Each structure stands twice: as structure tokens, then as C-alpha cells.
Amino acid sequence: MNIKSFDQLTSMEIDTLREIGSIGTGNAATAMSTMLGRQVRITLPEVRIMGYNEAIEWIGGPETVTAGVLVRMSGQMNGIMLAVQQLDFVNLVLGSMLGTTIENYENLDELRKSTLVEVGNIAISTFINALTGLSGISVDLTVPAFAVDMQGAILAVPMAEYGGMSDYLMTIGGNFVCDNKTVPCRLLLSPDIRSLNFLLKKLGVAE
Amino acid sequence: MNQKLTVGIADMKIGKGNDLLVTYALGSCIGLCFYDQRTKTGALLHIMLPLNMEPGRKNPLKYADTGIRETLRQLETQGASRSRITVKIAGGAKMFEVNGGNLGNIGQRNIESVHTILRMEGIRLLGEHVGGNVARTMLLDVDSGQSCIRSYGRPDIIF
Numbered sequence: 001m002n003i004k005s006f007d008q009l010t011s012m013e014i015d016t017l018r019e020i021g022s023i024g025t026g027n028a029a030t031a032m033s034t035m036l037g038r039q040v041r042i043t044l045p046e047v048r049i050m051g052y053n054e055a056i057e058w059i060g061g062p063e064t065v066t067a068g069v070l071v072r073m074s075g076q077m078n079g080i081m082l083a084v085q086q087l088d089f090v091n092l093v094l095g096s097m098l099g100t101t102i103e104n105y106e107n108l109d110e111l112r113k114s115t116l117v118e119v120g121n122i123a124i125s126t127f128i129n130a131l132t133g134l135s136g137i138s139v140d141l142t143v144p145a146f147a148v149d150m151q152g153a154i155l156a157v158p159m160a161e162y163g164g165m166s167d168y169l170m171t172i173g174g175n176f177v178c179d180n181k182t183v184p185c186r187l188l189l190s191p192d193i194r195s196l197n198f199l200l201k202k203l204g205v206a207e
Numbered sequence: 208m209n210q211k212l213t214v215g216i217a218d219m220k221i222g223k224g225n226d227l228l229v230t231y232a233l234g235s236c237i238g239l240c241f242y243d244q245r246t247k248t249g250a251l252l253h254i255m256l257p258l259n260m261e262p263g264r265k266n267p268l269k270y271a272d273t274g275i276r277e278t279l280r281q282l283e284t285q286g287a288s289r290s291r292i293t294v295k296i297a298g299g300a301k302m303f304e305v306n307g308g309n310l311g312n313i314g315q316r317n318i319e320s321v322h323t324i325l326r327m328e329g330i331r332l333l334g335e336h337v338g339g340n341v342a343r344t345m346l347l348d349v350d351s352g353q354s355c356i357r358s359y360g361r362p363d364i365i366f
Contacts, residue, residue, distance in 0.1 A: 052255075053215035062231035063344060065359050070303045106360055145303035149359055152232025153342030156216065156255070157302055160235050160313050163255050167217075167266060 002197045006049045006170040014047050016205045021045035021172040023134060024127035025187055029176055031126040035119065036096040038178055045174035052159050055169050059084065059186065062152025065105055069120025070147070070157065073128065075140040077199060079191035080158045081128065083120035084151060086184035089176070093119050105148045117146045127187055135202045158190040165193055212251075214238075217269035219252040219278050221285055222349040229346045233298035235314035237271065237321055237337070238345035240295045241278055241330075242352045243287035249349040252278045256313070257320030271320040279328060294330050295354045295366065296321055297345045299337040314338065334366045 003009060009017075025042045033040040048058065056062050067090060069083040085093075091101040097115055102108060108116075121144040132139050147154060159169050171188040191199065209225040216236060222228045228251035230238045241250040252274050259270035267273035283289060299314040299321075318337045325332055336343065336356050344357040356364040 052217060056216070056232075068303075070305060072305055142305055145305045147302050147340070149234075149302065150232035150342040150344070153234030153236075153300070153302055156232070156234045156236055159216070160255050163217075163269060164261065167269075 003193065005166050006168040006193070006196075009049070013200055013205055016200065016203055017047045017172050018045055020131055020134065020203075021047060021174060021189070024130045024172075024189070025174040027130040028123040028126045028187060031122050032119070032176065035122065036093065036178070038096060041177040043175040043177060043182060045172065047170070047172050049168050049170045051168060052156075055159070055171070056152050056155055059151055059155055060086070060184075063150050065149060066151040066154065067105065067108075067116055067146070067148045068151070068154040069117055069124065070145045070154075071121065071124050072142040073139045073191070073195075074142075076137045077139050077191060077195040079189065079195055080161060081124045082154070082158065082186075082188045082190070083123055084154065084184075084186045084188065085116060085120065088181075089183040089185040090116060092178055092183050108148065113146060117144050120144060120146075123185075123187060127189070131189075135199060137199065137202055158188070162190070162192055170196070214251045214253050216253055217255055217266055217274075219250060219268050219274065219281075221248065221250045221281060222347070223248055223285075224349065226349045227346060228349065229344065231344045233343045233345060234300055234302045235298070235317060237296055237298035237317045238343070239275065239278070239321065240345065240347040240354045241282060241287075241292055242294075242347070242349075243282065243291045244293075244352055245288070245291055246286050247349060247352075248282060248285055248287045249347050249352065250278050250282055251345070251347050254317065254321070257316045271317060272324050275321070275324045275328065275330075279330070289329070292330055293333045294325060295334045296332065297336045297343045297354075297356050300339050300341055300343070302340060302342070304340075336364060336366070
């Protein structure tokens, strides 16, 4: 049976999605570790189905400024993948790769921006590669887009995209841990409902 | 009454007296400040999408068309008069430069839809700060009827 809304997912389906999140984030962490030359681990990934306002509180309040890297998926699966990079993560990346850190986002120049885009893009692509390898689905990705602004507005992008279909936002993703410190970079996968049904069917868990 | 009321996404609140209404981080969404000068009644609406085509219409405040009409209806039951109500809007930005899907132009479609619905309902649009690629936080001071827009890395705008 196809689900019509994210809140109809069974616990087995949610477990499967969590496993996808775990493999995807794990692969992204390995890629990140190679890039940064440090050990990077992941926290236990979560599958969350949240109302709009709940999602914004969960990510840390609407007005906090963060950097977001966004990639659209198309092909057999449609959706959006977002890497939300909070300041600690930005400084970890810039410190490891360029040897500089920033006080706030206003100090981001072109080189630093493009470093963040690339790190976000590699993390996202690795995640999607793991997902497609596992499920046998082919997915095309767009060039990454980058924005630094209030995270409420960044998170509203996947909401608006699927707002006509659902009052909920589903995200699969996790945080990175580097040098025993959680660095807030969330990888969020938001597929549309049709693609989610297709994915679950491909993985053999849809009823 | 003298309180700060926070309006979420797909949400609307009505304020009176010295209330301060605020909605955070409008990206492609649009914030609308409704105000009746005579009765000092204000409402702040935060819509996300241009047109309600959802079966069942569970959440009218999510959409420009049903959201605006529902807000006007509730304001009128609070004693505001449709002929005096004026509106200021903010939002409708494009946060990411991405091609494909309907992602890119949702902000623009929201702006156009809000303009059309306001014209159809005969409501006067007093001012707007829309488009671009910045997130905006919108506030309405119900006592004075003034709106304020806060964006990251830019000076506040009062209008």
C-alpha cells in the first residue's frame, strides 16, 4: 500500500529509512575524514517526521544564521538534499583545509564559500551514492546551491516544495563527531512522497 | 493587552492594544500585516504557498488565497472594518539559485498570488519588501501600525 502522508509510515519502514540514513551518513563521514585528514564519526542517525514549526525549533531556532548547501535530486527519485552547516562545523572545515577560521559568516570570502560548497557537495553526493547503490535507483543531482541566511528560511525550502502534499516534513540525517566533539552539520534528505514509496518498494519493505 | 505574539509558519494571530506580533525567517514564504487604524486591530499572517488546491482544505492559513480570506473574516468578527484594513507584505525571496522543479519560483508565485487576492478582496496594499534572496523577520507594532523588517547583515527597515 502506498502511503499518502509521512505520518503513515510503519515502524519497519522508519527503521529501514534510519538504516539508509546510517549508511549514507557513514559514507559521508568517511569522505569528510579523508578531506579533513581527521577522524570523523557520526551520531546515531534519526528519521524525523515533524510539523513545520517543530522542525525549525529542532534545528535550533529560526533566526540563527547558518550556511546551507542544497542539491536537488531527479530521475527515479525526486527530492531535496540539504547540508546545514553551523558555525562550529564551518570553522572545523576552514581550519583543517585553509588554516583559517571565522568569527561570523560575514567574514566568508569567495575561497571560503567555495570550500564550504565543495565539502557540502561531497558529503551529499557520497550519501546519495550509498543510497542508490543500496537500492538500485538511479538519481541525478543538480549543481549545488549555497546560501548563508536565517536557518528558518533555509529549512522552509523543502517545506514549500512539498507543502502542497503534506503538513509534515520528513528528514533522514545525522550529525558528525570530530575529535570527540559533535560538530553541527546536518545532512537532511527530503524525498517527495511518491519517491519515498518507490524507494521503500525497491528496498522490499513496503507492504 | 501588552504581549509579544509569535506567528509560526502557516499560522495567523490577531493583536490589540500594545501587542507586538512577530514572524521569523520568511524565505519564499510571505508575511502579511493587516491593520485597522481606527480600532487598532492588527493581524499577522504567514503563508507558504500561492493557491490552495488541497482536498479537504485542512489548513487554510498555509495558502495565500484561503489564508487572506480567513484572516479578513476573523478580523471582521473582532470589529475591524474591511474598508479600513490595510496590508503590508514582506518575503517571497529566492533562497537558492537552483534550476528545475517549482523550487525556484515559489517566492515569485507567492508575491503574484498575494497581489491578485488583495486586489480581488479590495484591500489596499500600503507597502512591500519582497523578492531578492534574503530571509526576513517581520514585526507589527499594533499600537502604531508600523511594521519592521529584520534581515541578516542589513539594517532594519521600518515602514
